[in-house]
Amino acid sequence: MDLSELRQEYAGQPLDVDxxxxxxxxxxxxxxxxxxxxxxxxxxxxxxxxxxANGRPSQRTVLLKYFDESGFVFFTNYGSRKAQQIAANAHVSLLFQWLPLHRQVEVEGVATKVSSAESLKYFLKRPRESQLGAWVSRQSEVVSHRQLLEAKLQEMKARFGKGEIPLPSFWGGYRIAPTRLEFWQGGPGRLHDRIEFRSDGRGGWDRNRLAP
Known part of the structure; x- marks a missing residue:
């Protein structure tokens, strides 16, 4: 399949260092x-x-739940493939794509687990079905058929009844503390605007324009 003629012209608001x-x-x-x-x-x-641990990459889409100047936080099963890879190498990257706005943001940083108290605070905000789902899924493990998951869900519903669902010990959050961010704004003729921020190691940021 030849996709060479498939193209989108970008014309977003210019972005500059200043x-x-x-x-x-x-x-x-x-x-x-x-x-x-x-x-x-x-x-x-x-x-x-x-x-x-062998340098082989993998990617998946996760949901950002909150952020501040300490980093970007998401939640997952601590037995998942992503968690195992973070345990082997905590350097990760994030990519936000807002293509209808001709924008994307790349974040590079180091992932660390949030505290159990912070995970619990978020867990209690989740819908009950999502709380149960955290108990049901041993993320990234092989499952022979969907019925096993549905049976496990019924088991968890019976186990917890109408009471409060506790935080699973194998589930929680990660915070990505950035060392580099790049803001990309699509431009005409593929002359995109790319503004990079790099940590200066002293709590500040150096910023530069990059060639598209």
């Missing part, structure tokens, strides 16, 4: 708010890239 917020978290907040206002599907969806 026009971005000097604080990359404030710049991310502004763009995230605009993606949310534009009613894009799952604006908090992000591709998480990890590598295993």
């Amino acid at each position: 026009s971005v917020d000097p604080n990359p978290f404030q710049q991310f907040t502004a763009w995230f708010d605009q993606a949310s206002t534009a009613e894009l599907l799952e604006p908090n969806a992000m591709v998480l890239a990890t590598v295993d």
